[in-house]
Amino acid sequence: MAKLSKPKQNTTPEPVGIPLAGTKADKRLLQALKDDIAPEATPALQFVTEHARVISAIVVGIVLIAVIGIGYKWYHKSTLEDGRMEIAAALQAGDADKVIAALEKAAPALPEELQLSAYSEIVMLAEELKNHDKAAEYWRKIYEGSAESGYKTVAGLGLAKNLVALQKQEEAEKLLDALAASAGESLLPQVQMERAVLAEQMGNYQKSLEIYQVLQSGENIFSKTFLAAQVEALGKKLKPENEEQKDSAQEEKPVQQ
Numbered sequence: 614m615a616k617l618s619k620p621k622q623n624t625t626p627e628p629v630g631i632p633l634a635g636t637k638a639d640k641r642l643l644q645a646l647k648d649d650i651a652p653e654a655t656p657a658l659q660f661v662t663e664h665a666r667v668i669s670a671i672v673v674g675i676v677l678i679a680v681i682g683i684g685y686k687w688y689h690k691s692t693l694e695d696g697r698m699e700i701a702a703a704l705q706a707g708d709a710d711k712v713i714a715a716l717e718k719a720a721p722a723l724p725e726e727l728q729l730s731a732y733s734e735i736v737m738l739a740e741e742l743k744n745h746d747k748a749a750e751y752w753r754k755i756y757e758g759s760a761e762s763g764y765k766t767v768a769g770l771g772l773a774k775n776l777v778a779l780q781k782q783e784e785a786e787k788l789l790d791a792l793a794a795s796a797g798e799s800l801l802p803q804v805q806m807e808r809a810v811l812a813e814q815m816g817n818y819q820k821s822l823e824i825y826q827v828l829q830s831g832e833n834i835f836s837k838t839f840l841a842a843q844v845e846a847l848g849k850k851l852k853p854e855n856e857e858q859k860d861s862a863q864e865e866k867p868v869q870q
Contacts, residue, residue, distance in 0.1 A: 709738045713747065729755055729764075736771060749775035766796045770807060782815055802833035813847065822847040 713735050720731040732751045739748035752772035759765040769792045776785035789808045796804045805824050812821035822844060829840040 709742055713738050729758060732758075740775070743778075745775045745778040749779060762795065762797050763800060766792055766800045766804065770800075770803065773807060773811075777811065777814075782811065786811055786815065802828060802831070802835065806835065809843070818847050818850045822851065 716731045716735050720728055720735075723731055732755050735751045736748045736755070739745075739751065749772055752768055752775060756765060756768035756772050759768055769788055773785040773788050773792075776782070776788070786808075789804060789811060792804045793801065793808060805828055809821045809824035809828070812818075812824065825840055825843045825847065828835060829837065829844060
């Protein structure tokens with residue numbers, strides 16, 4: 614009777630091309646890749662194999678960031694379109710009071726880029742209605758929410774105008790003085806003109822005269838004839854005061870023996 618031979622263990626490597634799965638498979642694939650790299654392989658290639666998991670995580674992170682960015686842009690665009698439709702619907706609400714109410718209701722939920730547009734519509738309508746409280750409220754929102762210097766200056770001028778209409782001259786004066794220090798070259802003459810007019814209304818003829826003189830000496834859109842007339846008129850208003858001050862000083866001067 615023939616003696617049965619002990620079955621030999623199968624040492625034949627698994628055929629190439631058979632799909633592998635799981636952690637064990639990952640390790641075997643990495644080892645196989647390392648075995649195929651010759652000692653003279655480039656350092657860059659060696660780095661890739663030694664840090665394969667880290668590199669994979671970085672690639673996945675970059676893809677996720679790109680997907681999130683695309684999603685945000687789509688959402689932001691959609692939100693802007695919805696916001697524009699909200700404003701358009703509000704503008705169709707009826708008379709000015711109803712439009713203002715509709716815009717005020719929609720504004721808090723609008724994207725920041727559209728809020729200033731809604732506020733601008735409100736101030737124009739409020740001024741048409743001579744609702745200076747409402748106009749001042751929203752000019753202030755525009756002024757405080759504007760980063761761009763020109764837009765901020767225009768909003769400040771609008772706010773000052775409505776403050777004057779509300780008999781808040783002192784607040785308007787402080788605002789205009791602040792604007793004069795920050796306004797760009799193109800809008801500064803307009804700010805100075807508003808300061809001069811307000812100073813004269815408040816009885817501060819000296820301040821008004823000095824501002825008109827500054828405007829008179831520079832290049833701007835205002836008529837030189839008008840500026841000269843203002844300087845002359847204010848000079849006449851100040852002349853009696855100056856003469857009184859001179860007479861008072863002479864009276865107080867001690868008589869020399």
